Amino acid sequence: MGIVFRWLLRLAVGLVVLIVLAVGLVYYLASRSLPNYNQTVEVVGLEAPVEIVRDNANVPHIFGGSDGDVFFGLGYAHAQDRLWQMTILRRTAQGRLSEILGTRTVSYDRLLRRLDLYRLAVQSLEDQDAATQQALSAYAAGVNARLAEINREALGRGAPEMFLFNAPIAPWSPADSLAIVKLMALRLTGQVGEEVLRARVALMLNDPARLMDILPDAPGTGVAALPEYASLFPDAPRYTATVPRSDDPLSPVAPRGLAGASNTWTAAPSRSASGGTLLANDPHLPLSAPSIWYLARLELAGGGVIGGTIPGVPVVLTGRSARLGWGLTSSHLDDQDVFIEQLNPDNPEEYLTPEGYKTFESRPSIIKIKDAPPITLTLRWTDNGPVLPGSDFDLGAVTPPGHVASLSWTALSPDDTSVSAAIALMGAGTVQEAIAIAERFLAPSQNLSLVDQDTIAMKLIGTVPKRDPSHQTQGRMPSQGWLAENLWQGRMPYAQNPEFVSPRGGILGNTNNKVVDRPFPNHISFNWGDTQRVTRWQRLMQSRQVHTRDSFIEAQLDTVSVTARTLLPLIGADLWFTGEAAPEGTPQRQRQIALSLLADWNGQMNEHLPEPLIYAAWVRALQDRLIRDELGPLADEFTRVSPLFIERVYRDVEGAAVWCDVRNSAPKETCTDMARLALDDALIWIGETYGTALESLRWGDAHQARQDHEVLSEVPVLRYFVNIRQSTSGGDNTLLRGATSGRGPEPFQNVHGAGYRGVYDFADPDSSVFITSTGQSGHFLSRYYDDLAQLWRRGEYIPMSLDEGLARAASVGVTILTPQEK
Template identity: 70%
Template sequence: MLGKVFLWLFRIATGLVVLIVAVTVLVYWFASRSLPDYDKTLIVQGISAPVEIVRDSANVPHIFGDRDEDVLYGLGYAHAQDRLWQMLTMRWTVQGRLSEVFGARTLDIDKLLRRFDLYGVAREAVEVQDAETMSKLRAYAAGVNARLDEINTSALGRGAPELFIFNAPVAPWTPADSVAMVKLMALQLSGHLPNEVMRARTSLALPDPDRLSDIMPDAPGQGIAALPEYSALFPGLPRYAKGRGLPDHPLSPVRATALAGASNAYAAAPSRSAAGGTLLANDPHLGFSAPAIWYLARLELTSGGVIGGTIPGIPSVLTGRSERLGWGLTSSYLDDQDVHIEQLNPENTQEYRTPDGFKEFEKRGSIIRVKDAEPVTITLRWTDNGPVLSGQNYDLETVTPPNHVATLSWTALEADDRTIGAGIRLMSAGSVDEAIAILEDFSAPSQNITLADRETIAMKTVGRMPARDPEHRSQGRLPTQGWLQENRWQGYLPYADNPEFRAPQGGILGNTNNKVVDRPFPQHVSYLWGDTQRVHRWRRLMQSRQVHTRDSFIEAQLDTVSFTARSLLPLIGRDLWFTGEAAPDGTPQRLRQRALELLAEWNGEMNEHLPEPLIYSAWLRALQMRLIQDDLGPLAAEFEHVEPVFIERVFRDIDGAGAWCDIRQSSPVETCSDIARMALDDALIWIGETYGTALESLRWGDAHQATHDHQILGEVPLLRHFVNIRQSTSGGDNTLLRGRTKGSLPDPFLNVHGAGYRGVYDFADPNSSVFVTSTGQSGHFLSQHYDDLAQLWRRGEYVPMSLDAELARAANEGITVLRPAQ
């Protein structure tokens, strides 16, 4: 009897194993059907002559054709080969159609994107493009559609394994889709809207409004005139109002200000180059994902070869070089958004107040289809100032009085946007002067473009600068009354007013998102800048050498020394170093002494293998919370990233900022040293509970892992181990090798935002230029090229960025030939 039971158990177990193996093989077979074949000849519609796509050893496509349109056709085909799922999710996002595929969880994202109407504006913008741009947009779209046709006719697994799980129809690609991708990038890079709302909420919460300039400080430099308190603009708003936060979904393009666009770019003139040619380095910073947003490509245009980083869906090399010119991007932080509070007509809520009286909203209904649920209909409304946003968006309800609504003025909402055409034409520019002239058509997102031709270097802020009235009530820093003429935009400033730096006397220029000009309002460009820290370390590295090389630029790009740590630790620990009585092991006092001993000998290098960066980061995080929680109440938790200028102001008692150290609710008068000591104890308790109390054994990289996660499958148990790319990394919030941390518990120091692309271009020997992305070329998680560049990126290594066609052919992964149909 026992033997029979054992036999049947054995048979059942064997059957289960066989079933699991069979299912695994079947799933793999279906998923692998969509793996691209790079070595083939294909007959296609839409090209005039053969197009050749040579995949080099890093799977970078080198695309050759007789006409520029044919080459961009090849780029569209290559993008769809490797990144179809990424392109589709971006298109669903900007169209406000994610819920058709993913259900109710993405409904809030769809509602917000429908209110912005970015896709509708993109369709209108198609009509204003010149004939040459339209020809190239159509060619690129035809290349994408050629791949879609091949998938359908050859049964290539729907083109991406995700499409087996999320069975959604795939419409042909259109020129409007590519224009919309630029609009989507503008949304991802924008930070002024959430900053205005947070500034208003903080102004309301603070018992002493004069302290607003401490916790939300201006970049160092000339001050500005005093602004009204937000409560004076809109009386009666509550001091504390709990916000809903931003949409909690990996596909959300909406970013908190701390995670909006960033980047580094710098250039050296021949006089500062060891080899006598110009140098340019660029590492744009965006949120991490698997695959990365960037896709490397080389295009052989009629004007010559161009190579660099592209974004699937956009037919342009956005950062890269040709034989004659290099260009790099950094977010300019130009203030291109204004929030307006519109007053409704008490007698007719379908009207809003204007300088000339009440006016009816422009309106239309919009139906959002939701997978496995009933459709949702929303009413979209527009005013003269822009679209009406829901109070649930960006926590606008917390700063909007009753009988009012919030609207947004934003350069990306202009229908006469020719940004994509400027990006396409930039690839053919032969000089700095020519490039700057072309970029006048650039509208949004505003960027600082760093340029280098063979003789000179330059930097130009591109993108439309709103013309604001000198009497603007908040100078664009707070939501203002939309019915007052002085708060409304007065058009745009001329392109010549955009900051520009050509052939600097010192031979070096660059940008780390730092403040670039100090001009009076309204020519000020911005009051919000993305960096007050990295620029100090960059300046030191640039000035420490008389001449630079490609390798010294790489060294700067990979630098992990924190100027912030070096400058703040002596301040906050000045009364704690090597003080106090000896304490026995196992006591909090001894743990604190050990931590201080480690930090006292640390040079500020945010190395993944060291314990000091974790102790320092946890201390600063706890310190800021200790300083602000009694003043800001529940709002304090939303300040998730340390503001170094705030800490410095407090500990130097600038303009009375030392008042933050005293806890209002307690009887004693706490000093800043008291708060620093208590915060260090807080940090050590958290570290002990999370990583253990053996301080010398801590590793920053264990907490600071780069999170290249699949935006949909990355949360699926078991599968996430195959699709997510997690790596221990060096750097931090304020290092040139930037690894912006998540900020929120339970893993506040995860590395979620940084350089997904790095490139260094040397015009003394252009083919020695190098580049890399943070994951790999393929978006297919079964491909060897899904993560093959990730370890190079982590180790600070690169792949050759050469325009030598024979070099690409010598060790190619395959050659695809597209032939025109008869």
């Protein structure tokens, strides 16, 4: 017995030793790719030495003898900290994810190959101005210098993920940066999805007048009635099933309602307590670990520039110089149109045009797939754009037999000079100079907010398609691609893009709200991103005669939901404090407790309160009850609450209260009935998920910021190291926007928000501040992987200074790049 025990003990000790050795080996290999920020490196491609000074938040301050050398340094710094992220962005744009990730990403590669974004980026390289071509080449050389160092010094393949998804990393090229900008344009637009959804709903509804309830326009002057989609395409498959939605963070297409968003506001000196201009900006994108944003300061020949960059692109996209500040919000421009193309019944390789049948442009494309046979696609283009299959964007649900769908989109340009405009903007000194430069920006369309020392402005930038006034659907639904009146007729003049300069009130801002109300075809969009947050923003801006940096920060972090304050009195009007007292533990008692809590609530979506969770679950259940019998499975497309829809129903706007009656039931349900039933639904779900003690609920338990690694988020054990989860305040309709997923067992997770926040004060520029949602490093073993995340969650910021002395005084390292001797 003793011998057996001794051998078992030896085996156990041996096993523990092996595990320790294995863990140690894994840690050693993974840690080899941790950057050394205190070193001197000889590199190829520099004209003179470059210094990369990293302040105490690991923000690189890059100094060089020329602009080209500074961009070289930025490429090197990006590759030090975010090489895996850059690799994934490039492969996504190229349609080559499946080479390393296998069958999981085949559908994404198919879409990107059909859109041909990378080939268009290569073609547009020659259209960039000389300064931009130099910047792109220098940046690529900096990335490649880091790759050479990794290979030379055996630095763990550059990132831990490279051990799991082993594939050679091709040298970076200037076109790669252009392709990433086009990829961002895809992620920031959702117009094609809205067109298809509107057509599908139009096919499903018995009463066409109800279309404007469930898909309402932003408040303002109405638009002319649209034709019924069934009259345009009588053979469209009315009941085609929805393609299952994916919450995969690798998807290049954002879920409905989670494409572009953002906040920005500016104050003129007359409305600033300090006497200088103010600008606040917080772009909203999918949350991830690491964040898409990377903070950097570039000391260019025209002066220092500091702000948020995207790894892979040599541009400060939102930030400031000593003379100019700029911020971005999604404009929600209608920049995409779907065309239904009629095939020649005698030759399916031809499609109908206004001049007759024409042959598709086509060519093969091979997708290589890890651990699976390759796939050959036939890429086809019409005069309107690339042909997309029915599986993309649910196009099959609105495409009749004998037809295919094609896409027109402003980003599908082979002479896209957007990056040239963005690089030139960093050198602009005045608002007017910046507006003139931005004319070269094509896509993604944005509202560009600007401040210099004296002036504030906002200009919509990006190509606005020119449409015929007699367009069949006004671009709101797919249209017949063989009719001349439906086709794009070039671009609208840049001068006609909405522009606001030095308004009398001294305040400008945008929360993705409707900015102009122009009749078609001079409109900007029918699908605006916000009708709610702007109301709260107006209140906060007008509640003060003058503003400060801190009041702008306060507005960025505001958690009051105007939506809750509006909807609760409507849906609960006949429920508040009614009925007899109910026994403890009964559904009626739970309902009374919930209503009592909500009656005393001020609409603050605070993470520590129970009321936000009760409210959010109630309106979500209510919307589902209102639309489920009308739309059937298509109701699954409306997973996030539409406040305008519920308001229309409960105010009975143009007869919208008809949604409250369940068509398939004998009784006639009232809106009060639906509100009560939905509240009971919500309380049952809350009880099963979070417990029945309503007073003890926390919104933050449901509204966790889901900052997950895009590839390793579901890998056992590793997910605890690479994912960042935090309890957060805010919600879908608060200025502190934390948009919820609306799907799955955790529908209120915070998945889309301000990955970057910045506030710039031009009375004292070095008092400006900024923050990102994770940290500078993409290496999960780095102390800088999540060091900014807690500051971001608490609403704190770090200094945004161009003072070189401050950067050096608190630096965590200085990297010196020197030209390699020949």
